[in-house]
Amino acid sequence: MSAPALSLVFHVDINTYYVSCERILDPSLRDQPVVILSNNDGCIIALDSRAKRLGFSMGDPWHRVADAAAARGVAVRSSNYELYGNISQRVMSVLKEFAADFEQYSIDEAFLTIPATPEKAKKLARKIKDDLARRVGVPVCVGVARTKTLAKLANKTAKKIPVLRGVCVWDLLPPQRRESLFATLPASEVWGVGGRSTRKLAALGIVSIGDLARADLTLIRKRFSVVLMRTVLELRGVPALPLEEQRAFKDQLIFSRSFSTPISDETQMRQVLSLYAQKASARLVKAGQVAGIVAAFCSTSLFSEGTQSHPSVQVKLPQATADPVALTRAGHQLLTRADFGVAQYVRAGFLLSGLEQDGAAQVLEPFELAHEKRQVSTLLASIQEKCGQGTIGLGYAGLAEQPAWNMKRQMLSLRGTTHWKELVQVKL
Numbered sequence: 001m002s003a004p005a006l007s008l009v010f011h012v013d014i015n016t017y018y019v020s021c022e023r024i025l026d027p028s029l030r031d032q033p034v035v036i037l038s039n040n041d042g043c044i045i046a047l048d049s050r051a052k053r054l055g056f057s058m059g060d061p062w063h064r065v066a067d068a069a070a071a072r073g074v075a076v077r078s079s080n081y082e083l084y085g086n087i088s089q090r091v092m093s094v095l096k097e098f099a100a101d102f103e104q105y106s107i108d109e110a111f112l113t114i115p116a117t118p119e120k121a122k123k124l125a126r127k128i129k130d131d132l133a134r135r136v137g138v139p140v141c142v143g144v145a146r147t148k149t150l151a152k153l154a155n156k157t158a159k160k161i162p163v164l165r166g167v168c169v170w171d172l173l174p175p176q177r178r179e180s181l182f183a184t185l186p187a188s189e190v191w192g193v194g195g196r197s198t199r200k201l202a203a204l205g206i207v208s209i210g211d212l213a214r215a216d217l218t219l220i221r222k223r224f225s226v227v228l229m230r231t232v233l234e235l236r237g238v239p240a241l242p243l244e245e246q247r248a249f250k251d252q253l254i255f256s257r258s259f260s261t262p263i264s265d266e267t268q269m270r271q272v273l274s275l276y277a278q279k280a281s282a283r284l285v286k287a288g289q290v291a292g293i294v295a296a297f298c299s300t301s302l303f304s305e306g307t308q309s310h311p312s313v314q315v316k317l318p319q320a321t322a323d324p325v326a327l328t329r330a331g332h333q334l335l336t337r338a339d340f341g342v343a344q345y346v347r348a349g350f351l352l353s354g355l356e357q358d359g360a361a362q363v364l365e366p367f368e369l370a371h372e373k374r375q376v377s378t379l380l381a382s383i384q385e386k387c388g389q390g391t392i393g394l395g396y397a398g399l400a401e402q403p404a405w406n407m408k409r410q411m412l413s414l415r416g417t418t419h420w421k422e423l424v425q426v427k428l
């Protein structure tokens with residue numbers, strides 16, 4: 001007789017995400033150590049294990065390590081968020097085929113809940129891994145267990161132990177192996193256990209994952225939180241963190257970028273604010289939200305010797321909206337507060353708050369903005385989705401050419417999955 005099916009959690013995590021995306025479009029990178037740089041090519045924000053072994057790490061300022069990287073044959077790319085976002089969508093749509101019970105946790109991670117025996121789960125996890133390699137071209141590890149917390153731990157185990165070949169079903173590990181992992185791994189390796197809790201736990205003699213799993217529930221709830229108590233239950237195999245069907249409602253949205261060259265004149269700043277307002281509007285539309293309060297800000301570099309200036313403005317809108325015209329107008333109020341001609345601004349952004357679900361507040365007809373009635377924001381968002389960002393924009397943001405202050409990304413790979421002009425070319 002076969003074992004009964006359990007409700008099992010599959011945690012799927014793409015290995016070295018940004019680097020793996022770059023390798024899809026440029027297979028020559030597969031045999032090289034690779035590093036990815038932050039906005040404006042400032043510092044290393046992602047790297048593969050080979051680059052790590054050569055001594056490079058996250059956060060290394062690029063100007064300091066560029067020569068060493070070149071000397072050691074390390075390939076370098078500017079971060080290409082458009083590509084990473086698109087690959088993420090492709091991965092998630094493949095994963096959704098495997099389970100209706102699906103939760104995307106981050107750009108490169110998701111949880112699926114599937115009823116299966118551990119043996120069946122192992123085959124299925126292997127199929128998920130193979131499908132993603134074949135259909136999207138990314139390497140993943142899959143951890144399977146009775147709870148989310150254990151599935152995350154199983155995934156880490158899959159990454160560390162080569163014989164598992166990227167798939168770890170917690171219930172199929174030999175009991176001695178599970179015990180030794182619990183005894184040797186520190187509690188900080190558990191999902192959601194942060195630095196502060198780790199120190200507080202250590203003071204109570206709770207050091208390893210095993211210690212945490214055996215900890216007294218009442219003590220944990222009293223001294224820490226219900227959340228940590230749930231984590232303890234999860235380590236014991238009792239599901240206590242349900243799949244979040246609806247992601248926690250975000251109550252603010254930030255859109256902020258730094259420029260490749262400083263801005264000191266009003267016209268350029270007006271362009272920046274128009275463009276950023278429209279990007280923020282597009283994000284609101286996508287999330288089905290409207291904002292009641294718009295804050296706009298710009299700032300000079302904290303490290304520059306020149307004039308320091310950090311003006312900001314906050315505008316309460318007459319009614320919550322995602323309308324780009326309203327957001328742009330509010331943002332332009334910042335222009336009267338900036339020290340143009342004196343200060344060299346390197347960054348600007350929007351912070352939208354007072355967010356609510358679109359349609360939650362019924363607007364009385366006479367108060368509706370004329371352009372809002374014509375659905376400008378939804379129309380812009382749908383055209384941009386179809387034809388690519390930068391194909392259409394209002395006023396100053398409808399720029400055909402890339403303006404001078406745009407981000408510096410000198411080593412950007414092709415956006416081969418989202419731009420017709422940048423398709424990968426294959427020689428036969």
Ligand SMILES: [Mg+2]
Nearest residue numbers: 013014015108
């Ligand atoms: Mg990952």
